[in-house]
Amino acid sequence: MFRILSIIFFFISISTLFGQDREQFQHIVPSSGKSGKAIRAFNDMAYPKAIRIFEDLLQEGELNNSEKGLLAVTYYRLNEPVKAAYVFTQIGEENLSGEFLYTYARALQTLGKYRSAERIMKRYARENPDDTRARKQINTLSFVNSATATKRYEISLLDINSSNSDFGPFMSNGTLFFASDRDLETAIKRRTARDHKPYLNVFKSVSQGQGFSQPELLFPKLKSIFHDGPLCFNADGTEIFLTRNTFHSVFKQKGSDDYNRLMIIHFSRDANNKWNSPTELPLNEPGSSSGHPFLTPDGKRLWFTSNREGGFGGSDIWYVDRSPDGWHRPVNAGKEINTEGDEMFPFEDQNGILYFSSDGHLGMGGLDLFMAKKTEGKYVTKNMGHPINSGKDDFSIFVNDDGKTGFFASNRPGGQGDDDLYHFTIIKPVVFEEDASLQGLNNQNQLTFRIIDQETENPIENVDVGVLDNRGQYMGKAISDKEGEFIINGSTKGEVTVMAAAEFYYPYEKTLPVTESPVVIRLNPIPLYGIHGQITRSDNGSPLSDVTITVASASRDTRTFKTDSEGRFRIRLHPYSNYKLEFSRTGFTSIQTNYSTFSKNTGYQNLNLTVSLKMRPAF
Known part of the structure; x- marks a missing residue:
């Protein structure tokens, strides 16, 4: 951004945005005469000169964390966010504060690392509650996901x-x-x-x-x-x-x-x-x-x-x-x-x-x-x-x-x-909301919705959904198709309230503006728990395909799965749940075992490590 500000509006950069540097960074005391020259070059916006001096001192191990922070800020202003983020990482996030912390978050945004940027920006907002920039930037991840879902x-x-x-x-x-x-x-x-x-x-x-x-x-x-x-x-x-x-x-x-x-x-x-x-x-x-x-x-x-x-x-x-x-x-x-x-x-x-x-x-x-x-x-x-x-x-x-x-x-x-x-x-x-009704977006006979995973952006099918209009009146229910989409007949103005329930996702209820079609609904996945493994014969160790795996729980519907040609399986489970597992195939003795996701780490756990999955021939 520095090139833009410096050649087209460098008066702003100096007297305000960068002029504030004199206050923001005036606490930085040079660790040497050479670093003092770099800091003066920074204050004069002679950034290439500042970088040359700072980089020499960095190689010699002669920069303190504040001087490293100035080097990172300089990189960022010269549109080199990769170098800026690298130097901030060297300093350590826990050692950053003030404008250094804010610039680190902005550099990560530029690199597309929105989740990390949002986390850091939220910390900056807590530490600097009067800074409106931070309050506006703390929901970047959600905004980017929403913005990139529509090509305009x-x-x-x-x-x-x-x-x-x-x-x-x-x-x-x-x-x-x-x-x-x-x-x-x-x-x-x-x-x-x-x-x-x-x-x-x-x-x-x-x-x-x-x-x-x-x-x-x-x-x-x-x-x-x-x-x-x-x-x-x-x-x-x-x-x-x-x-x-x-x-x-x-x-x-x-x-x-x-x-x-x-x-x-x-x-x-x-x-x-x-x-x-x-x-x-x-x-x-x-x-x-x-x-x-x-x-x-x-x-x-x-x-x-x-x-x-x-x-x-x-x-x-x-x-x-x-x-x-x-x-x-x-x-x-x-x-x-x-x-x-x-x-x-x-x-x-x-x-x-x-x-x-x-x-x-x-x-x-x-x-x-x-x-x-x-x-x-x-x-x-x-x-x-x-x-x-x-x-x-x-x-x-x-x-x-x-x-x-x-x-x-x-x-x-x-x-x-x-x-x-x-x-x-x-x-x-x-579309501005006050214009939406004029363009037929808020008053139409059908409303189209699309449900996606908040993290992967993939569509989610078989989601049970109910929709209320802007007065709280029930409009209808539906189940999303393989593209994650569903249609509700009726008209409303301004906004709707959507309630959705899907396996492996948190319950959803949110009021959304009807300013574009489809209205995008993002479900938040629950932490992933599951098991994987391989079924083999006990006599020769060869894999067993087409083994039926029955997964039963007192609080959920019973589900069945099959092993693949290599005898392997991967099954997602719910957190904080107890299961009875049965492995069966004609001509082999069934295996039964209990499994609980209580106190288990997230992710797919290898069941072969805790249960013998070698099936004995029945004859």
């Missing part, structure tokens, strides 16, 4: 990506504009001091059938010598709003903490259709930064991202309205949108749906894409789902006028560079 998008990698970072797409009149730090064919190769990558510039690429033309630099004469982009246009293409971290100066303009700031500048066309010199918007503040502008189609509201005072955490989503009298005062989008984490890249479609990226709301790891709809004066926020979101950073969305297609950026595996542009097509839209 078709996505494809654009062929105009480079080996560097490409992001911030904006489509206007058949031309795709985006920000990139790809190399330019210039005599002087300028590089950032922090990660030695080129500075951002804005490029354009014309739509050509199924692809795009070779990207070209936008306005070569108007580019600055530092970061330019991302940008947006107004509806008729006569205005540009651009993120830039210099303005009319070859010198970096620094804030009070010695870090360079970003601001939003404005270009407009004159009567001769030429672009005027840029002007700074009044929303910019000298002590903070603003970027990621998006102007609504009516031209009356500019959304942007800022780390200014009055926010909720790292970077927040803000907006400023425009009237004939000019620009009004900036307004924070509110707690339904913003968290203690980072929110950025706002976009509003023609229906008033707000899209943005966040690492503070419940997601799949890293930055996720979210959408929010305002209802009764408050925003309702929803994760955009799978596969537009992944365990990596997914951000900077643009939705076309058709409302069904668009573009976004991600650093997920399989791309061409650090961050890549993707095209998406919606195949199953996210």
Whole structure:
């Protein structure tokens, strides 16, 4: 995530998210002069330099746990979660606390280790009860299981990506504009001091059938010598709003903490259709930064991202309205949108749906894409789902006028560079509950359900199910088929209550929203107990196939099983139960024995270790 934050919004990283490092990590005392240099490089966000020093000291065994923690955080910010998790493991989970513990959980989320991440995040939430990030992230496993059960998008990698970072797409009149730090064919190769990558510039690429033309630099004469982009246009293409971290100066303009700031500048066309010199918007503040502008189609509201005072955490989503009298005062989008984490890249479609990226709301790891709809004066926020979101950073969305297609950026595996542009097509839209009845999802003559194992995601058949409507009235009962599905006739609005019972699963009763079809029900399996073994002849030791095994219990139905061609069997049993087992086959003397799962370890136990399963010929 560091590359995203550092090159497109590093003012946020420094002054808020990473600026908080000065408080979060100021207790770390260097163990040596050399480690002091690494810590200073970390504080300056010169991460490659910090890693080089830290790694040398790690090989020499000269890093204490706090310094190792900084190394792990540095790896994570440079999008190397495997190395980050490895170093945190070396430190030991029991020795982690604060931001180190939180970053460890986030690294595990990025690696898809959601169960471990959730366990660690719950501990962090207990130790940091005021951190809203943690409260939102403690149910990641359940969310990911739910999100990945439904494929909502078709996505494809654009062929105009480079080996560097490409992001911030904006489509206007058949031309795709985006920000990139790809190399330019210039005599002087300028590089950032922090990660030695080129500075951002804005490029354009014309739509050509199924692809795009070779990207070209936008306005070569108007580019600055530092970061330019991302940008947006107004509806008729006569205005540009651009993120830039210099303005009319070859010198970096620094804030009070010695870090360079970003601001939003404005270009407009004159009567001769030429672009005027840029002007700074009044929303910019000298002590903070603003970027990621998006102007609504009516031209009356500019959304942007800022780390200014009055926010909720790292970077927040803000907006400023425009009237004939000019620009009004900036307004924070509110707690339904913003968290203690980072929110950025706002976009509003023609229906008033707000899209943005966040690492503070419940997601799949890293930055996720979210959408929010305002209802009764408050925003309702929803994760955009799978596969537009992944365990990596997914951000900077643009939705076309058709409302069904668009573009976004991600650093997920399989791309061409650090961050890549993707095209998406919606195949199953996210539905807000208040819209569900309008789309026929909450008022229909049939409701379809699907029952799956919470751990394996496999369908479960022969489950007895009963369903109540939103008023608590009985709708009907059913038994799930081999695909785990069943249908209940009738209609309801908003939600249903489902009661389910299946062998080897805990009883289930839960109220579920009816916002998609099928409604997915996840049953929690009870701990696995069972027996396995092999039946053989007592005279020559050869295996016996087709032996009937009768499993009887006073509290359960009697079941029968058969041994396979090798005389083997595997039978699942219930916990805390007593059984009578009988092994019989024509021509052999039966074997009878008792078995109890009380005080037994979970898993399948080898019955050959405790019972002689050698059958004697009867004649």
